Amino acid sequence: MPEFFKVVRIEEAQALLRSSFPSPRIEEVELGEALGRVLATDVVSRENIPSFPRSTVDGYAVRAQDTFGSSESMPGFLTYKGEILMGAEPDIAVETGECAWIPTGGMLPPGADAAVMVEYTERLGDDTVLINRPVGPGENVVRVGEDVRQGEVVCRGGHWLRPQDLGVLASLGIVRVSVFCREGVGIISSGDEILPIEEVPGPGQVRDVNSYSLKGAVLEAGGRPQLYGIIPDDAGRLREVLGKALHDNRLVLLSGGSSVGYRDLSLEILMSLPGAELLFHGIAARPGKPTMAVRVDDRLVVGLPGHPVACYMMFLLLCRPLLGAPDPVKVRAVMKSAVASQAGRDDYLRVSLRDESEGLVAAPVYGKSGLIKIMARADGYVHIPYEKQGIKAGEPVVVTLF
Amino acid sequence: MPEFFKVVRIEEAQALLRSSFPSPRIEEVELGEALGRVLATDVVSRENIPSFPRSTVDGYAVRAQDTFGSSESMPGFLTYKGEILMGAEPDIAVETGECAWIPTGGMLPPGADAAVMVEYTERLGDDTVLINRPVGPGENVVRVGEDVRQGEVVCRGGHWLRPQDLGVLASLGIVRVSVFCREGVGIISSGDEILPIEEVPGPGQVRDVNSYSLKGAVLEAGGRPQLYGIIPDDAGRLREVLGKALHDNRLVLLSGGSSVGYRDLSLEILMSLPGAELLFHGIAARPGKPTMAVRVDDRLVVGLPGHPVACYMMFLLLCRPLLGAPDPVKVRAVMKSAVASQAGRDDYLRVSLRDESEGLVAAPVYGKSGLIKIMARADGYVHIPYEKQGIKAGEPVVVTLF
Known part of the structure; x- marks a missing residue:
């Protein structure tokens, strides 16, 4: 035979x-079509992100030192210079003792180095803003290149593109990507x-x-x-x-x-x-x-x-x-019952997982070779290496999820 | 304001x-197009799987009791009756003292109740087979309905169809499925x-x-x-x-x-x-x-x-x-460093995971609101519930994977 x-x-x-x-x-595809594709090359940022200092809050752009020592009982007084508009270069500069309204995402005006959240301010008439809490230089502001520096590798070749990666590449102005x-x-x-x-x-x-x-x-x-x-x-x-x-x-x-x-x-x-x-x-x-x-x-x-x-x-x-598929997710678990295996052979034992008080527990899904239900019931598999003669009940194992 | x-x-x-x-x-789609679709209804098997007693090995179909007591030093002798063909109904019956060659997946002939692996047999001329190891009734055989019984629910409505589920449904002869x-x-x-x-x-x-x-x-x-x-x-x-x-x-x-x-x-x-x-x-x-x-x-x-x-x-x-997307995968980990959170608010803290000797360790991926790199670097998130005021270093957490 x-x-x-x-x-x-x-x-x-x-x-x-x-x-x-x-x-x-390798081929090039539009970024919007690249979900689940595998990057063929590293993607390097051609720009600083952000390209301008940006406020992370709605509030007032200030010089941080002008706010030092301010508190609710002893607020700082700043002169209101006007409003920064979204998507536009500020036409206002903030000098000592001054401030300007800034929306979240707005560009910090020249002179300002921080932003105070609106919650910690009070508008007094047309010209004055009260500051109830100090900010440090750079507070509530994202600096130029703080997110991504020009020349930085943002995604490595071989990376499987997830939804959030498409967002990252969009932010860099990557319109097309080289994928396998x-x-x-x-x-x-x-x-x-x-x-x-x-x-x-x-x-x-x-x-x-x-x-x-x-x-x-x-x-x-x-x-x-x-x-x-x-x-x-x-x-x-x-x-x-x-x-x-x-x-x-x-x-x-x-x-x-x-x-x-x-x-x-x-x-x-x-x-x-x-x-x-x-x-x-x-x-x-x-x-x-x-x-x-x-x-x-x-x-x-x-x-x-x-x-x-x-x-x-x-x-x-x-x-x-x-x-080029990404590596499957692996989790640690503890084996529910002992399993025999023959040395001189790699065994792949299908298991179902249960989250119990002591952590994940893996139970073998038994069945004679060829049984369909194993496929439907198993959550993943445990690899019993070539040299190993089985797994003891309670032994820690790594489960590769299906 | x-x-x-x-x-x-x-x-x-x-x-x-x-x-x-x-x-x-709800719509109906061909099974071959159903990957990643969500079942709209339970799928019930209309059949027993397998529909015939099936051998799981290449070897000989036997009556188990004829093999009792056989060993290498004292083999049993069975009369060879012929060959079971794949995909055909056997035209041989196995009586006491007889056996028939059966391939993996072949239908057990009438009279036989077990199969002996070829490794534990020896062919002696045209008419005789030596059996070197006993088998129990049902051994190396999948019984009718042992995999799936008629009327059994095989996949529940709401289930997200994975590749292996398509295989399961194919085995049941489900040509089209109702999906959302x-x-x-x-x-x-x-x-x-x-x-x-x-x-x-x-x-x-x-x-x-x-x-x-x-x-x-x-x-x-x-x-x-x-x-x-x-x-x-x-x-x-x-x-x-x-x-x-x-x-x-x-x-x-x-x-x-x-x-x-x-x-x-x-x-x-x-x-x-x-x-x-x-x-x-x-x-x-x-x-x-x-x-x-x-x-x-x-x-x-x-x-x-x-x-x-x-x-x-x-x-x-x-x-x-x-x-209708499936629940994301959650893993247990231990928090690397303390994180403050405000009670009265649900916090979703992005973390990166590292498999260290003591298990998975989750490290917060910090960054000011709006920072792109958080999206690229985080493996998942930790939910800090409404009532909770933060997480201590070393505290066990559940990480929902992205």
Whole structure:
């Protein structure tokens, strides 16, 4: 019975894929279209932000030293010089003993070095303002370049752009950004037993789960999924569809039956493609052992297990990082019950999380390989490293959130 | 000087918005297009999954009791009856003393109640299989309905569909799902001092940050952002654009200057719309005090602060939940340094997180109101409740991740 013949550890599989996958292409997009894209280069500010000294309060622009010693019982008296308008350069200067009304965001007039909040002032007729509390120089004011200095790196290349990052880049006048192209990812389901989801499985048949979970996972990782449907265990058809998928995409995911016969067939076909080079055939991991990868010139085919849970886990561990997706969120928790694991294999244990009085508690979501519900119920997974023989109840663990 | 006249606590603001916002509309979409959509109804399985007893291993289908007592030194002998094919109903029955080859995912033949992994067997000629290890009844087999029982609720209404959920629904043959419509959200920036991002701000001017961060935030929350540009402080123009935005969308976000004069203008215009009802005007929160909301018939206008940080925080706290977005992830951490807060106000303190030996440590990201960099540097925020007067260094806190 043929078995896996180039079994690697998960880190090695990840490194092989990374080094075999071509560098991402770069494109420019409008800032407003850049959510969830990955910056290709550092973004450097061409300006000081703010470019003028700005008040952070509604109140009066003053010389700070004119307010020293003022209090409610002994207010300072300043001469009112007029009003600073939003969005306009002040036509007033503030000299010793003077002040000017300034709105939040307004530009500090020449001479002033602080602002007093309106709550701590009182207007006395047309010409006088009472100051009930002192301010220090720079108080309630943002100085030129205090937010961002000219030449400062504001976002690093490789950063996944979040809504607030778009705001940051907008403030710098960055109209277009260089981002990595969304990588096209071909998705093929194969196996005689796989049915389209609208059909009712007969004995021995299952619906095509992986096309749907992989499509979603590719989208979420920032890729462009392209589905090639369900291909039966027919060498000719599979070779043809693989060729087409590899023509259209630099990464192709082939999820298929996990039976030995099937694996042999798909490996044979993959290796018969011109320029094919086997990267690995089997991973010392659970779930996910029957995972393989073949490099075809500058393109990659990853053969994922047919089991939905294993298929999804291996996508997350091996393929998602290739698409530039941000690292998943990890949280610390405590293991609810003991879990055995075999040394010499990386285990990825699906867990559900509960926030209990002593902190987050992770409970294993058990189920026989292939059980769908694990996918719906688990909040994340715990990695049990290669060398480790299990986790004790109450042991602290790191949970990677799905 | 006019001030806020209907100041509410944040919970009250949230409740007022929720009760004023119309129920979401429902539409049906193809499963393959449902990533990130919110289920409108519970999804119930119409079938047992699996619908047939399925092997989870490559090996031999057996009657478990025939394997009892077998070991490497004393293997059991079974008569080989043939091969179960993937995706087909077995044409073999397994009687006492017999076995059949079964691939992973294959249907257990009549008579068999377990499967022995190929690793623990040895083929002896054409007719005999040696069994080196016993299996219990049901071992390496998934029973009918063991994964999902007919009639079981698999996904609840209100659930945000993740990639793995699409897989789960695919397995049940759910071709289309009822989801809430993506809510259209109008976004208006207003203020004389706000410039399009491609322009260079003069004194007292700032670029339009909020259109970009709000567009991204609405997209991320599952809404359909629609931008109405930058409107100067002109009552006629603002009324016209607000009317158009409210015609097109059930939720309109108006972000604008935070000066008293501006706030008065926009409130006056909002209240002059036919059917307008003031929900609140001012929130006892920091940042975000100058936030207001007006209900206009069955639609809502939320007036957000002009400060980018306050604007974004208030969107997250008040508007995001209206769009059906999933609850943000919360993690426990320990506060790095003491932070003062005023009782009688909900504070939302932006923090950066560091994983140190004792666990996650949250450090406040300080900066004067309006500073952009806070948005780029913070990993999340800590809520300091209304009654609380601050956080001590070393105190445990909950951080809501951005």
